[in-house]
Structures are given as structure tokens and as C-alpha cells.
Amino acid sequence: MSLLFVGGVAAQDGGAQQKGTGQGNIAVHAGWLFDSEKGRLLEKRTVHIVDGRVESVERGFTRRSGERLIDLSAFSVLPGLMDMHTHLAYEYGPRTYTETFTWNPADYTLRAVNTAERTLQAGFTTVRDLGDSDNVTVSLRNAINRGDIIGPRVFTAGTSIATTGGHADPTNGYRHDLMGSPGPAEGVINGEASAREAVRQRYKDGADLIKITATGGVLSVAKSGQNPQFMQDEVEAIVATARDYGFTVAVHAHGKEGMERAIRAGVDSIEHGTYMDDETMALMVQHNTWYVPTLMAGDWVTQKSKVEGFFPEMVRTKAAAIGPLLQDTFQRAHRKGVNIAFGTDTGVSRHGDNAQEFALMVQAGMSPADAIRSATWNAAQLLNAQDELGSIAPGKWADMVAVIGNPLEDITALERIRFVMKGGVVYKKPQ
Incomplete structure (x- = not known):
């Protein structure tokens, strides 16, 4: 069946509408519409959109006077996908460890412009960015919101907060005369006072949330991938200060003790x-x-740990040990009823491939419906943005994607996004 975009907006025309203020009234005819609250597909629905937001969802195919029609009657339509763990300024490759010394903030920014558009084209209309340098993603978010460039809605942590020598200490692996002694402004803390200062600096920088690295990590040039790296009083000071500023707190953690200190801190x-x-x-x-x-x-x-010379040996050893464990951990956590929100750590893997996470989740025992809910309904809850995002419902932003086929039967359909709308503006339409 041919598609009719009566007065539709071409993908390349979307840049001027990045604030989500899609103009005029639109009717979207959805062959099947994913109800992210209940995790089910509803047949033949019309989504009425007014100035970038959903005005109503009706049974059957209807069209009101003056509405532009987007005919997706041959497609499954879902809320815009949401990735809760990305790094838009980074994309791991053979030169990653030397980029620190050869790239300027502008280089990272230009990469982020490219990765942001790739992310949106892949159907991810909202992301959390969990760590950058020089507040690159704060500027990226602002440029997207102004309509200067194309990309998803970005909720950014700005620079991550670490402890001296911990995962995300920006000088790990440097020779001694270059290490210096980075402090809260650079995202390195020691003790309660500097922990509070670091949170307040993120507020001053314009971050949307706080990210801390509570244990060692895989890709940092540091020995341990799992030891606890914040004392209990330090993480409690971060959480208490974050609450004063309206921040949520995301925590990188591999090891048990560091995780539990963070969980107990709230x-x-x-x-x-x-x-x-x-x-x-x-x-x-x-x-x-x-x-x-x-x-x-x-x-x-x-x-990559199996590829000779791809990682520094210190990193390769951690990658070989930690990497294979994640899917088993996920399977057990899902069975235990832990709340799960979708996130990929993209920037380690390639931007635009984010949807490959769904198949891994399903392979580990999660139903396709719950996997999709994790990237829509659940992600909006984590962001405290459930009144604006996460479902196709009255009053929320008109963020929608479409695929051919039934994603509840073939979750890999989400790797082949055919249509993308953000805030009532179409950025990708089927060819």
C-alpha cells in the first residue's frame, strides 16, 4: 500500500522544528499502535496531533477538517524509543586512547552532531547522555533545542563524577607530570565537601542529572573493574545535594559493594x-x-577482547572477565523483579545500532513487549518525564516510530526503523 503524506514534513526539513513545536494539526493512521502502558498492539488507531503534542487517540481511521494525513496503516507504530545510557561525544575505536591528547573540544562536538542525528534516525527520540568532557553534550542539547541541529531529546549528566584514580578520573593512565590533581570542577572528588561542590558545579554547568562512577570500570586505564570507589558518606552527600537541585543520580557500577553503598544512599x-x-x-x-x-x-x-592489540592489556583483561557476565546478571535481575530501563552504553558500540540491545534482552528471557516497554514507558518513569514522554497518549509529545511487521513476534524489526517523528515533526519517512 502506498503512503500518503499530505503536507508532510520531509526529514531534512525537521531541523527548524527541534523544539518539538510541530506546526498545525496532523492525523496519523496507525495499522497497529503499541500501547506501552499495557504492552500490547492495538489495531487501527488514529493519533490526532496538535502543535507537536498528541491531542487524542481514536479507534479506526479518522481525519478531521484541516488535518494533514500521515498514512501508516501498513505499519506498526510505537512511541519514540528512549536509550537511558549513551555517550554521544564518543565512539570507541583504535584511536580512542590517543584522542585525549590530539582532539580539542570542538572535535568531540562535531562528532556528537553526527552521532545525534544517527541516533534519531535509528528511532531513538530521547536519550540520557552519561558522561562527556568540556560539557560538549550540554551545548549539543542546547543546539538541538534551539533547532540548530538535528538530534534526539538529550538529558545530559555533563561530566561524570569520580574519585581520584577512579573510573572517569580524566587523567588515568597519564604520565606523572601530566596527571595534575583534578578536582570537583573536572569531576573528581574526595570527601563530602568536594562531593557537594561537584554536584553544584554540574548545576552551574547546565546538566540535567548526575552521573557517578561508584566502582571501577572496563575501559578506563586503571587496574580494578569492580572495586568500590566512593565511601558511604561521599555518595550520600552526592545524593542529598542532587535532591536539592532536582537531579536524579545515575550510577556506573560493576562490583557488589559499590552498588550497595549507592543503593542504600538512594x-x-x-x-x-x-x-x-x-x-x-x-x-x-x-x-x-x-x-x-x-x-x-x-x-x-x-x-573486542579477543582481538590482539585492540585494547591495552590492562583493559583487555577486564573486558574479557566482565563482558560475558552481563547477560546472565540481566536474566537473574529480570526474574527477581528489578525495575529495568533500556540502555546500551552506545559510544562503546556504534551510534545508530542502539536497537540491537532489544534482541539481547529477549535472548536473556525478557518478552518482546517488556523489552519495548523498558525503552518507552519505563524509561520515561526513570527520567521523571512520564507526563511528557513514554507513550502515545493525550498531552504527551508526539514522538513516534514505525516498523514493518509485528515487533512482538520479531523484535529485530526495531533495528529497521522506517519512520521517525519527534514533537510532531517527521525526520524519517518510508521510501
Whole structure:
């Protein structure tokens, strides 16, 4: 069946509408519409859009006077997908460790412009960015919101907060005369006072949330991938200060003790969570802590650890040990009832491939419906943006994607996005 875009907006014309203020009234005819609250597909629905927001959803195919029609009657239509763990300014490759010394902030910014558009074209209309340098993604977010460039809605943590020598200390691996002593402004803290200062600096920088690295990590040039790196009083100071400024707190963590310190302190999400055990999972359920699993990152580092010379040896050893564990951890956490929100750690893997995470989640035992809910309904809850995002419902932004076929039967359909709308503006239409 041919598609009729009566007065539709071409993808390349969307840049001037990035604020989500799609103009005029639109009717979208959806052959099947994904109800992200209930996790089901509804047949033959019309979504009426007014100035970038959903005005109503009706049974059957209807069209009001003066509405432009977007005919997706041959497609499955879903809310815009949401990735809760990305790094838009980065994309891992053979020169990653030397870029620190050869690239300027402008180089990272230009890369982020490219990766942001790729992300949107892949159907991800909203992302959390969990760590950059020089506030690149703060400027990126602002440029997208102004309509200067094309990209998803960005909620950014700006520069991550670490401890001296910890994962995300920006001088790890430097020779001694270049290490210096970075402080809260650079995202390195020691003690409660500097922890509070670092949060306040993120507020001053224009961040949307706080990201801390509570344990060691895989790709940093540092020995441990799992040791706890914040004392209990430090993470508690970060969370308490973050609450004063309206921030949520996302926590990179692999090791059990670092995770549990963060969970007890009241953080909002644990990213990766490799070594969580049943006790950790029970604590997460008790505290209503979200889990963002990043299975793609685990799969990617596992594969690359087998390539001779791809990683520095210190990194290769951690990648080979930690990477293979993530899918099993995810499977156990899902069975234990831990709240799960979709996240990929893209920037480790290639931007635009984000949807490959869905297949890994399903392989580990999650139903396709719940996997999609994790990237729509659940992600909006984690962002505290459930009144604006996460479902196709009255009053929310008109963020929608479409695929051929039934994604509840073939989750890989989400790797072949055919239509993208953000805020009532079409950025990709079927050819």
C-alpha cells in the first residue's frame, strides 16, 4: 500500500522544528499502535496531533477538517524509543586512547552532531547522555533545542563524577607530570565537601542529572573493574545535594559493594550492575532502584577482547572477565523483579545500532513487549518525564516510530526503523 503524506514534513526539513513545536494539526493512521502502558498492539488507531503534542487517540481511521494525513496503516507504530545510557561525544575505536591528547573540544562536538542525528534516525527520540568532557553534550542539547541541529531529546549528566584514580578520573593512565590533581570542577572528588561542590558545579554547568562512577570500570586505564570507589558518606552527600537541585543520580557500577553503598544512599539507577547478586537485587527492589543493563556494551567488549592489540592489556583483561557476565546478571535481575530501563552504553558500540540491545534482552528471557516497554514507558518513569514522554497518549509529545511487521513476534524489526517523528515533526519517512 502506498503512503500518503499530505503536507508532510520531509526529514531534512525537521531541523527548524527541534523544539518539538510541530506546526498545525496532523492525523496519523496507525495499522497497529503499541500501547506501552499495557504492552500490547492495538489495531487501527488514529493519533490526532496538535502543535507537536498528541491531542487524542481514536479507534479506526479518522481525519478531521484541516488535518494533514500521515498514512501508516501498513505499519506498526510505537512511541519514540528512549536509550537511558549513551555517550554521544564518543565512539570507541583504535584511536580512542590517543584522542585525549590530539582532539580539542570542538572535535568531540562535531562528532556528537553526527552521532545525534544517527541516533534519531535509528528511532531513538530521547536519550540520557552519561558522561562527556568540556560539557560538549550540554551545548549539543542546547543546539538541538534551539533547532540548530538535528538530534534526539538529550538529558545530559555533563561530566561524570569520580574519585581520584577512579573510573572517569580524566587523567588515568597519564604520565606523572601530566596527571595534575583534578578536582570537583573536572569531576573528581574526595570527601563530602568536594562531593557537594561537584554536584553544584554540574548545576552551574547546565546538566540535567548526575552521573557517578561508584566502582571501577572496563575501559578506563586503571587496574580494578569492580572495586568500590566512593565511601558511604561521599555518595550520600552526592545524593542529598542532587535532591536539592532536582537531579536524579545515575550510577556506573560493576562490583557488589559499590552498588550497595549507592543503593542504600538512594540513587535512582544502577548502570551495568555486573556483579550484583540476589542480595543486591533484593536491595534494589526494596529501594525501587532502576537497573540499566547495557548488554550491548558487554557483548561488544567481550568480542573486542579477543582481538590482539585492540585494547591495552590492562583493559583487555577486564573486558574479557566482565563482558560475558552481563547477560546472565540481566536474566537473574529480570526474574527477581528489578525495575529495568533500556540502555546500551552506545559510544562503546556504534551510534545508530542502539536497537540491537532489544534482541539481547529477549535472548536473556525478557518478552518482546517488556523489552519495548523498558525503552518507552519505563524509561520515561526513570527520567521523571512520564507526563511528557513514554507513550502515545493525550498531552504527551508526539514522538513516534514505525516498523514493518509485528515487533512482538520479531523484535529485530526495531533495528529497521522506517519512520521517525519527534514533537510532531517527521525526520524519517518510508521510501
